[in-house]
Every structure is written in C-alpha cells, then in structure tokens.
Amino acid sequence: MAPKSRFTRLDAFTKTVEDARIRTTSGGIVTIVSLLVVLWLGWGEWRDYRRIEIHPELVVDKGRGERMEIHLNVTFPRIPCELLTLDVMDVSGEQQHGVLHGVNKVRLRPQGEGGGVIDVKALSLHSQDDAAHHLDPNYCGDCYGAQAPENAIKPGCCNTCDEVREAYAQASWAFGKGENVDQCQREHYAERLDEQRHEGCRIEGGLRVNKVVGNFHIAPGRSFSNGNMHVHDLKNYWDMPVQNMHSFTHTIHNLRFGPQLPDQLTKKLGSKSLPWTNHHLNPLDDTTQATDDPNFNYMYFVKVVPTSYLPLGWEKSYNPNENHGAGIGEFGQGLDGSVETHQYSVTLHKRSLQGGNDAAEGHQERQHARGGIPGVFFSYDISPMKVINREERSKSFTGFLAGLCAIIGGTLTVAAAVDRAAFEGTTRLKKMRSKDL
Numbered sequence: 001m002a003p004k005s006r007f008t009r010l011d012a013f014t015k016t017v018e019d020a021r022i023r024t025t026s027g028g029i030v031t032i033v034s035l036l037v038v039l040w041l042g043w044g045e046w047r048d049y050r051r052i053e054i055h056p057e058l059v060v061d062k063g064r065g066e067r068m069e070i071h072l073n074v075t076f077p078r079i080p081c082e083l084l085t086l087d088v089m090d091v092s093g094e095q096q097h098g099v100l101h102g103v104n105k106v107r108l109r110p111q112g113e114g115g116g117v118i119d120v121k122a123l124s125l126h127s128q129d130d131a132a133h134h135l136d137p138n139y140c141g142d143c144y145g146a147q148a149p150e151n152a153i154k155p156g157c158c159n160t161c162d163e164v165r166e167a168y169a170q171a172s173w174a175f176g177k178g179e180n181v182d183q184c185q186r187e188h189y190a191e192r193l194d195e196q197r198h199e200g201c202r203i204e205g206g207l208r209v210n211k212v213v214g215n216f217h218i219a220p221g222r223s224f225s226n227g228n229m230h231v232h233d234l235k236n237y238w239d240m241p242v243q244n245m246h247s248f249t250h251t252i253h254n255l256r257f258g259p260q261l262p263d264q265l266t267k268k269l270g271s272k273s274l275p276w277t278n279h280h281l282n283p284l285d286d287t288t289q290a291t292d293d294p295n296f297n298y299m300y301f302v303k304v305v306p307t308s309y310l311p312l313g314w315e316k317s318y319n320p321n322e323n324h325g326a327g328i329g330e331f332g333q334g335l336d337g338s339v340e341t342h343q344y345s346v347t348l349h350k351r352s353l354q355g356g357n358d359a360a361e362g363h364q365e366r367q368h369a370r371g372g373i374p375g376v377f378f379s380y381d382i383s384p385m386k387v388i389n390r391e392e393r394s395k396s397f398t399g400f401l402a403g404l405c406a407i408i409g410g411t412l413t414v415a416a417a418v419d420r421a422a423f424e425g426t427t428r429l430k431k432m433r434s435k436d437l
C-alpha cells in the first residue's frame with residue numbers, strides 16, 4: 001500500500017467505500033428535485049446577468065458651443081397661414097425672422113368643412129409660383145423707397161410681392177395689403193388673403209437654435225426690428241371682415257427639444273415605469289387652448305434639462321462632438337445608438353392684451369399688463385445640470401459565475417441534508433417496527 005501524502009490529512013472530500021454505498025428511492029427523488037431546482041435557479045441567474053438596467057446620473061453640463069433642435073407641430077384652426085410668422089431669438093443676439101429652414105406651413109380647410117389639408121408650403125421667401133416668367137427678362141421691379149432684400153431673385157430689384165414685403169420689413173415699415181404696389185396687384189395678394197381668411201394653419205417642422213436662453217413665437221404679420229424692439233405688422237390681422245374672426249386658439253400636437261427615443265429602444269426595455277423614461281414623454285403633447293378673443297397672448301415658460309442616453313457598449317465608439325452639418329431631425333443621434341436630447345417642464349401664462357384683473361376668479365388683486373403682441377410664445381431656459389442615463393448589466397460575468405456556484409453548492413448541500421434526514425427516519429422506523437414484531 002502506497003505511503004500517504006502530507007496532503008491526505010487536508011482532504012475535505014472524504015471518499016466512501018464502494019460496498020458501503022446505499023441507493024434508495026427517496027435519494028433518487030431528492031436528486032431529481034435538486035437538479036430541477038438547480039436548473040431553475042441557474043436560469044434565473046442567467047436572466048439576471050443578461051438584464052440591462054438604466055442608471056441615471058446627474059452632472060454639471062460642461063458642453064460649450066452647442067446647438068439644440070426644437071421640433072414642433074401646432075395647429076391654429078382660426079387663422080390662415082398667410083398671417084402667421086414664426087420667429088426665434090435668444091440672448092446671444094441671434095434672430096431668425098420669418099424664413100426658417102425645415103419648417104412647413106400646412107393650409108387647413110375651415111373647421112366647418114372638417115379642417116382637412118389644402119396644401120403644404122415650406123417657409124421660404126421665394127417659391128416657383130412667385131416667379132414672374134411672363135415678365136421681360138430685363139424687368140426690375142420698384143421697391144418703393146426701400147432697399148431690395150439681399151436674397152432677391154434679381155439683385156437690387158423687387159420683382160415679387162414677397163420681395164416688396166421683405167424690403168418693407170427690413171426698413172421697419174408697415175405693409176398692409178400692398179395697396180398701390182404693382183407686384184402685389186399683379187399677384188392678387190389682397191384677394192388671395194381675403195380668400196384664405198376662413199382657413200386654419202398647421203406649423204410643423206424643426207428649428208436649430210443656440211443652446212442658450214431664448215424664445216420662439218408664432219404671431220401675426222411680418223416681423224421686423226425697430227431699434228431694440230421686435231415688432232410685427234398687425235394691420236392685416238386686425239382688418240378682419242368679421243369681428244373676432246381670428247383668434248389664437250391652438251392645439252400642440254407635439255413639442256420636443258431634441259430627438260425622440262427610438263421605438264425599438266422602448267420595446268427592448270419594456271413598459272415599466274423607469275426613472276429615465278420621463279424625457280420620452282413631452283408634457284405639452286396633445287394639449288389645446290381655446291379663446292374667442294383675437295387680442296390674446298399665450299406664454300409658455302419652458303425649463304429644459306439636457307439628457308443623454310448611453311447604450312450598452314457606448315464607450316467603444318462614443319463621439320461627443322455633434323455634427324452641426326446634419327439635417328433637421330438627425331441632430332443628437334449617435335452612430336453607436338447614443339442619444340443627446342432634452343427633458344422639459346412647462347408653466348403656462350395667458351392674458352388678454354387689453355389688461356384687467358382676475359376678479360372673476362376671485363383674485364381682484366392680480367393685475368395684468370396692457371398691450372403686447374397676440375400670439376403663442378415659448379420662452380425656454382437651459383438648466384446647467386445634465387441627466388445621463390447609462391445602460392449597464394445588472395452584474396458582471398464573474399458575479400454570474402459566483403452566483404451559479406453558490407446555487408449548485410447550496411442546493412446540493414440542502415438536498416444532502418434532506419436525503420440524510422429521510423434515510424435516517426426510514427431506518428429508525430423500520431427498527432421500531434421490527435421490535436414490535
């Protein structure tokens with residue numbers, strides 16, 4: 001017999017003699033049950049390892065020189081597109097007057113006729129319909145004392161009614177219906193405006209703005225700057241054929257700051273109420289405000305919080321530099337699946353421009369200022385904090401292996417104890433019965 005090694009005393013797994021092994025029916029049942037328990041718990045451990053969790057983190061937003069996209073879809077059932085102007089301005093001094101790339105005006109039929117779509121027109125100074133092909137190629141229209149716009153079809157000339165209107169806006173002059181303006185009379189601008197008085201309008205599309213405090217608004221009439229003041233030419237708005245014909249009753253179908261999370265992402269993570277899903281819901285979506293007063297102003301004060309979504313494995317290809325040359329709607333979408341977007345909260349304030357107080361609501365001490373511009377205004381402020389939602393696995397692979405070993409060892413230990421108790425109980429019961437006999 002070979003001499004024993006020094007490690008023999010350290011053997012924690014002592015062996016039994018083959019002849020001393022006893023197999024029982026109860027042992028077989030316990031073995032099958034323990035294997036099923038190991039498989040069930042092991043599958044649960046695997047699912048837990050594969051589960052993806054979202055870990056929100058709040059940090060200081062250290063981005064600089066960034067821009068932001070605003071996507072909107074707003075319907076005005078009681079004012080035609082010809083009277084609406086969309087402007088953007090911010091504290092950096094940048095202003096966008098009337099002409100905005102990426103935004104469409106959708107003409108709608110009157111509410112009494114169902115409000116269906118008539119046609120869609122992009123917000124641009126010139127269209128093919130305005131080009132006067134029948135005129136002499138050397139024709140140079142008069143700008144009536146104003147300076148021709150820089151983007152005129154023919155430099156130094158105002159060959160269309162829109163170019164005359166643009167020239168007047170640059171000179172801070174009111175335009176009206178273009179009385180005594182040959183270009184507008186030739187294009188029947190006044191008649192076209194009167195024909196559209198009963199129509200509605202939907203403004204939809206996206207804007208790209210500086211990521212600073214600013215506002216964008218939808219108001220009547222062509223806008224221009226008069227000194228340090230932002231002014232709208234309201235003459236055509238007030239010249240209503242019927243009193244109170246127009247108003248800024250509106251429905252906000254969608255308003256968001258930045259891209260929306262992809263649908264496949266929400267399906268992958270399920271419909272559970274998670275902390276990061278708030279920015280997928282926009283609080284102003286499908287909201288309506290109604291008024292019969294044409295002299296009414298709505299102001300939405302929006303607090304915007306930058307929000308990032310970083311998918312699993314984002315570290316390998318994450319590029320924090322935004323592509324400012326990307327088209328509207330592509331801004332903030334990373335090739336690795338990351339999304340740079342924004343959450344927001346909003347407070348609404350509405351008032352009649354005629355002033356007054358809230359005595360009808362029991363607050364006579366609450367006074368409203370008199371004057372202003374009718375329309376819908378969105379004033380946004382950017383939070384210095386940023387929310388980062390990071391995808392991570394619930395546990396590491398090492399943790400999965402440790403859990404799996406614990407399941408196997410624990411289950412077998414408990415099974416062995418149960419089997420031992422069953423065997424001992426059966427043996428004693430047999431001895432007691434044999435004594436009785």
